[in-house]
Amino acid sequence: MAKKDLKDESKPVLERNDSDMDFNRTPIPGTLPILPLRGTVIYPTMVIPLLVAREKSIRMINEVLDGDQIIGLVAQKNPEEEDPAADDIYSIGIAAQIIKLIKMPDNSVRIMIEGLGRIRIKRFVRKEPYFIARVEKITERFTQSLKSDALIRNIRGLFKDIVSNSPNLPKELNLIIQNISEPGKLADIIASSLNLTLEERQEILTIADITKRLERVHVLLNREQEILKLGNKIQSQIKDEMDKAQREYYLRQQMRALQKELGETDDRTVEIEELGQRIEQANLPGEAYDAAVKELDRLKRMPPAAAEYTVSRTYLDWILELPWSISTEDNLDTRLVQNILDQDHFGLEKVKKRIVEYIAVRHLKKDMKGPILCFVGPPGTGKTSLGKSIARAMDRKFHRISVGGVKDEAEIRGHRRTYVGALPGRIIQGLRKAGARNPVFMLDEVDKIGMDFRGDPASALLEVLDPEQNFSFSDHYLDLTFDLSKVMFITTANIIETIPPALKDRMEVMYLTGYTHEEKIEIARRHLIPRQLNEHGLTSRQLQFRKSALMGIIQSYTREAGVRNLEREIAAICRAVAREVVEGRKEVAVITADRLSFFLGPVKVFPELGARANDPGVAIGLAYTPSGGDILYIEATRMPGKKSITLTGQLGEVMKESAQAAISYVRSIAHRFDIPDDYFESSDLHIHVPEGAVPKDGPSAGVTIATALVSLLANRTVAEKTAMTGEITLRGHVLPVGGIKEKTLAAYRAGINTVILPKKNEKDLEEIPDYVRQKVQFVFVSKVDEVLRQAIPASAENGAD
DSSP states (O other): OOOOBBOSSSSSEEOOGGOOOOGGGOOOSSSEEEESSSSSSOOTTTEEEEEEHHHHHHHHHHHHHHTTTTEEEEEEETTTTOOOOOGGBEEEEEEEEEEEEEOOOTTTTEEEEEEEEEEEEEEEEEOOSSEEEEEEOOBOOOOOHHHHHHHHHHHHHHHHHHHOOOTTOOTTHHHHTOOOOOOOHHHHHHHHSOOHHHHHHHHHHOOOBHHHHHHHHHHHHHHHHHHHHHHHHHHHHHHHHHHHHHHHHHHHHHHHHHHHHHHHOOHHHHHHHHHHHHHHHHOOOOHHHHHHHHHHHHTTTTTTSHHHHHHHHHHHHHHHHHHHSSOOOOOOOOHHHHHHHHHHHSSSSSHHHHHHHHHHHHHHHHTOOOEEEEEETTTTTTTTHHHHHHHHHTTOOEEEEOOOOOTHHHHHHHHOSTTOOOOOOHHHHHHHHHHHSSSSEEEETTTGGBBBTTOOHHHHHHHHTTTTTTGEOOOTTOOSEEOOOTTTEEEEOOSSTOHHHHHHHHHHEEEEEOOOHHHHHHHHIIHHHHHHHHHHOOOOEEEEHHHHHHHHHHHHTTTOSSSSSHHHHHHHHHHHHHHHTTOOOOOEEEEEEGHHHHHSOOOOOOOOHHHHHTTTEEEEEEEEETEEEEEEEEEEEEEEESOOOOOOOOOHHHHHHHHHHHHHHHHHHHHGGOTTTTTGGGGGEEEEOOOOTTTTTOOOHHHHHHHHHHHHHHHHOOOTEEEEEEEEOOTEEEESSOOHHHHHHHHTTTOOOOEEGGGGGGEEEEOOOOOHHHHSEEEEESSHHHHHHHSSGGGGHHHHO
């Protein structure tokens, strides 16, 4: 059991009469055993019970009982000290006589003591097993004066007021204080009754001058009175507020009861109550909850006819209708997700792999942030539909917005509520429509975002598409933070170059290349034809497509990397057959290649290889456009003149510079092809890239321009069905270029059987489908000389250095 020191168990209520206050009757010895007091200070003339529990203290009490029963009582400086040393107790205390002792069942001792007088410890004679010290009695000084009389009168009045207002002091204390005539005793009794700290109690005990002691007690009484007044004032205010709230509640209940009896309803009151209930049930985060409650308080004080009433009500509706804590549960079955993606899309293996990997990581780490993906590819390759498929596979909500042509930053971040008709931005609007905080959110055409005096939407998207920032996205209208880290953002673009670098850096770019003819046929069979049959009310028993028909549509009626125009042509055939069915056709309509002209009209796309293959000065290049890969004809011709150079075909600056580099290189090697030195002095050169209405740019046509010029000047044709791409330098080196897969697929679709590529692009063959590599021969070069040997075989005789 923990040992306890002497403790004060009650307020002092026993004291001697004034006639018994002659301390000389009980002389105080010069040497006394010292009993440390913990947490209390005892004053002279007090009769008080104490509990003694420490073994040292109990031993001292037992030994003192055999003598004069007088001990010294001195307070510990630190009440928590279990075994105080000599320096741990104050030097001033009191001498007290033990007048009664009771032994308790737990071996502790309860004693009743009577204070005799103040003492000061001069020195310790012994410290073990308990303290024994030499002490001297402190003589109290008092000189009666008008000041002391005034102090006594004020102290009695203050104490009476305190007893009247304090619930903790017995009323009998007033009678006791009025009957005490000795000033020193009056000060001691009042000090023992107040709620003072140990240091303040010890300070009163230390003051020997009774007038000064009265002054200090007067100060403490004034402080206690102020504390009581302030406490009563606070209590009164709380009571008034509670009474007011109860009164208002009672009146409201009465008003409702009267309205109910009269069959009347207050629509505004009902509306306010419903909003309050919605706020409590919405499970809002702390910031949003505080804002909603504050706005509701404003709404209560606002007349319905005020212009701000509708604004405030709309703001509350937006807060309450957002999915602050509503989430859908993700489907984390990787096999099921893979099956759904395969059902919806043919090919696109890299994208599917990335999504399944994300699902696998989400299975292991539940609080993973949503990825920021960017699908880049030609139109019609399935970017938007792939986003829908991802949402379906993951069991998430899907929302799509198009940011193409958006020029106002407020479209993303919203307008501030100070504007008339202000609304949140498209991000917050989309989350409200989705109804969940973790949807698949698609930002379409992100490469076509504009910018004007109203701001830069692309810069506003930097926060939205940054996983390190979007957990605290702030919309200007709401002026609250919303966590977007659980949203799976997918952006789409046709070309990557027009996306601002800072925005592109925040996204994981995934390229969706064009489809081959075989892939398009498979996509048409699995997805396009069934969808169009369903949309036109037809069945496979009424309309069927042969493979030759699909190949005919792809080759003769469409020229695209995707399948959008292919689906349109299939829809045109479906409409024609639907009309025949309505007019009475019974048998199945089988579409073959030779019937395409009947349904679709004349051929729209003609192969150009045969028309130009035998002309010197013509070479076939490969280009990458927003619509995918394409073949590019470079034509060069010569005419008498004064060495001028003309470039036409709506060429960009980079392509013009590439043409100049090719011309300079060809002039530097003209002697290899037996071209006279004055040939260029008397000739004008014209380089043209057909389809002049289509803008063209980039450095990859360098080798094609050089080949066309050499073919023209040497009067030799380029090898049949040979295409090329690569940037050249003035020293004749061939540098790598991009878009190899798209360019190769374009060559394959056009019937090219030999493709010349830069040596450093050999690694890109891994992305080329196997059946394309089997049908197309790839030649890798590092110098223009190698290109010329392959493209113009006859030039090898004169091309050696």
